[in-house]
Amino acid sequence: MFGAIASAQPALPAAYDPAPWLQDLDQTRQALATKYANLEWAVFEHETDLTALFSETTQRIETASNSAEARAAFDRLARKLGDGHVQFRWPAAQQSPNQSLPAADCVALGYDARMFGAPVAALAPGFAPFANPTSTEFPAGTIQVGAHKVAIIKIGIFTPQGIPALCKAALDALRISPDTPCDDACSERIEAWASDRMTVDFATALRAIEATGAELLLVDVANNGGGTEWAEAAVRMVTKVRLRSEALGFVRGAHWVKSFQEKESDLRAAADTASAHDRSFLLAMADQVATHRHEADTPCDSMPFWQGERPSCRWLGSGVFATGLLAADSPRVHGKSWASEVFTPAKFNYPEGVWRGPLIVLVNGRTGSAAEEFTAVLQDNHAAVVIGAPTGGAGCGHTDGGTPTTLNNSLAVFEVPDCARFRADGSNEVMGIQPDILIGLRSDDGPHRQGIRVAASLKDAVERALRPKN
Numbered sequence: 001m002f003g004a005i006a007s008a009q010p011a012l013p014a015a016y017d018p019a020p021w022l023q024d025l026d027q028t029r030q031a032l033a034t035k036y037a038n039l040e041w042a043v044f045e046h047e048t049d050l051t052a053l054f055s056e057t058t059q060r061i062e063t064a065s066n067s068a069e070a071r072a073a074f075d076r077l078a079r080k081l082g083d084g085h086v087q088f089r090w091p092a093a094q095q096s097p098n099q100s101l102p103a104a105d106c107v108a109l110g111y112d113a114r115m116f117g118a119p120v121a122a123l124a125p126g127f128a129p130f131a132n133p134t135s136t137e138f139p140a141g142t143i144q145v146g147a148h149k150v151a152i153i154k155i156g157i158f159t160p161q162g163i164p165a166l167c168k169a170a171l172d173a174l175r176i177s178p179d180t181p182c183d184d185a186c187s188e189r190i191e192a193w194a195s196d197r198m199t200v201d202f203a204t205a206l207r208a209i210e211a212t213g214a215e216l217l218l219v220d221v222a223n224n225g226g227g228t229e230w231a232e233a234a235v236r237m238v239t240k241v242r243l244r245s246e247a248l249g250f251v252r253g254a255h256w257v258k259s260f261q262e263k264e265s266d267l268r269a270a271a272d273t274a275s276a277h278d279r280s281f282l283l284a285m286a287d288q289v290a291t292h293r294h295e296a297d298t299p300c301d302s303m304p305f306w307q308g309e310r311p312s313c314r315w316l317g318s319g320v321f322a323t324g325l326l327a328a329d330s331p332r333v334h335g336k337s338w339a340s341e342v343f344t345p346a347k348f349n350y351p352e353g354v355w356r357g358p359l360i361v362l363v364n365g366r367t368g369s370a371a372e373e374f375t376a377v378l379q380d381n382h383a384a385v386v387i388g389a390p391t392g393g394a395g396c397g398h399t400d401g402g403t404p405t406t407l408n409n410s411l412a413v414f415e416v417p418d419c420a421r422f423r424a425d426g427s428n429e430v431m432g433i434q435p436d437i438l439i440g441l442r443s444d445d446g447p448h449r450q451g452i453r454v455a456a457s458l459k460d461a462v463e464r465a466l467r468p469k470n
Contacts, residue, residue: 016065016066016070018061021064021067021073021409021410022062024409025074027405027414028077028407031405031414031416032416033306034251034302036086036417037249037251037396037416037417037419038395038416038420038430039315040310040315040316041420041428041430043305043308045428046081050305051306051307057073057074057076060072060073060076067410071410071412074412075088082393083393083394083417083430084368084392084393084395085369085397085415086415086417088412088413088414089412089413090412091411091413101181101182101183102181102182103178103181103182104171104178104180104182106171106178108182109167109182109187111160111167113162113164115156115157115162116162117221117225119154119156119220119223119447120222120223120362120441120454121152121154121362121451122139122152122154122220123447123448123450124152124452125452125455126143127141127142127152129141130212132204132205132208133201134204134208136165137163137165137166137198137202137205138153138155138201139153140152140205140209142212143458145459146462148216149212149213149215150214150215150217150360151214151216152217152220153205153209153217153218153219153220155202155219155371155374156223157224157225158224158226158228158230158231158234158370158374159195159227159230159370160191160194160195162227163194163198166198167190167194170190170191170193170194173193174190176189176190195228195230196349199230199237199348199349199350203351203354210354210355215466216465217357217358217360218361218458219359219362221375222362222364222388222441222450223367224366225366225369226371226372226373226394226397227369227371228370229344230370231374232245232323232344232374233345233350234350234374235373235374236329236345237351237355239353239355239359239378239381239383240353241381241382242328242329243329243378243381244381245321245323245327245328246321246377246380246423246424247320247327247421248396248422249316249318249419249420249421249422250316250317251316251403251418251419252297252298252300252315252316252317253299253403255418256292256293256317256399260290260293261293264289267283267285267286267341267342268283268286270282270337270338278338281332285341289325292319295317295318302315316420322373322396322421323343323345324342324343324344325342325343326343329346329352358385360384360385360387360465361374361384361385361386362387363375363389363433363435364389364441365389365390366392367391367392367433369394369397371391372395373396373421373429375391376429376433380423380424380425384465385436385437385461385464385465386433386435386437387437387438387461388435388438388439388441389435389441390433390438391432391433393431393432395420395421396429396430397417399418402416402417403416417430437460439454439456439457440453441453441454
């Protein structure tokens with residue numbers, strides 16, 4: 001009887017073994033050394049001692065008593081790098097190795113309203129919301145600042161994935177049944193339709209604001225965690241200034257070699273059917289891309305970074321922009337079927353300068369990624385007054401799926417950014433955006449307290465935005 005009871009006891013968990021975790025740490029180090037776009041920034045701007053950091057992580061893994069403590073050591077390593085796009089994604093306990101395609105259901109496809117950043121400016125005393133057809137996507141209203149009426153619009157996220165209603169509308173418009181399997185092509189169709197609708201709706205919201213007679217516009221991107229390159233379309237809709245976007249640095253290696261190969265092929269194919277004038281332009285662009293491809297295929301040894309020194313080669317490739325091959329929109333590409341091949345925002349078919357008046361942008365510590373891109377472009381082009389708290393510093397992230405590394409033992413996916421955006425002064429956007437007018441927005445403030453702090457700074461912001469440009 002006692003023997004039967006004893007045999008039914010569950011087996012004890014296997015003793016913790018640090019060896020597989022140390023092997024994964026070596027793989028992590030190799031990924032950083034070959035794939036991490038912000039490696040130079042991490043060493044010389046963030047002042048990270050990479051050798052010491054990995055030594056500390058090794059010690060933590062060796063002295064850990066279980067797998068949870070080992071995972072915590074990896075997560076700490078990612079945090080210490082100070083880059084919002086560096087992370088370990090740990091596998092779910094019951095993850096299936098052969099998961100079927102998700103259904104064409106908005107939740108299954110990752111559409112989640114919780115991605116939409118909470119408003120801050122709309123909580124300022126005196127804010128009066130107004131109803132418009134796009135209030136769900138772009139809540140708006142007005143506030144009186146002295147003699148001036150200021151309109152406020154919230155952009156909570158720069159991707160339709162944060163607005164599930166857009167996904168549902170796309171399923172209806174594209175006649176996709178919610179219970180059918182949805183592969184990558186299906187998902188891309190839904191996102192493309194939703195992005196186009198988002199563009200139309202944003203323009204509608206801006207025109208509704210103009211109709212209120214507001215003199216200035218405040219765009220609230222506080223708590224906006226980023227999104228897609230739709231940000232480069234949206235930013236050109238809120239100003240009459242012809243914007244020049246940031247320079248883009250790319251990681252040398254197979255990922256960008258492939259990207260440039262495909263781009264060159266697409267440009268040469270477009271040239272085959274283009275007019276003589278356009279053919280010359282497209283072939284010149286293709287030749288330029290071939291040069292970038294060669295640069296991407298030329299490695300730069302990162303070993304000096306681990307000794308706190310710069311290599312003799314340039315770590316990142318250059319010559320392209322956050323908007324592709326062109327830094328600014330050009331009349332010569334308008335309406336061309338190949339326009340997005342050279343200037344990526346063209347794929348959204350956006351109207352320029354819907355709002356043409358003075359502009360203020362509100363940011364805080366939870367503004368990141370594409371929202372920082374939106375803000376940086378306006379600030380660098382002297383097209384807006386930026387107010388609030390310094391942004392989180394996520395910078396450029398992942399292009400075409402990025403360069404994830406699956407660690408052999410834990411099966412964690414280690415993600416690092418494969419690109420970096422550089423501002424007009426040459427600084428890396430991952431440093432975060434420093435507002436023109438600082439507001440003491442504390443992370444532990446309640447939402448309404450933050451609104452009160454914003455309201456107290458609006459007079460200075462309005463005066464600065466109305467000041468004549470030199």
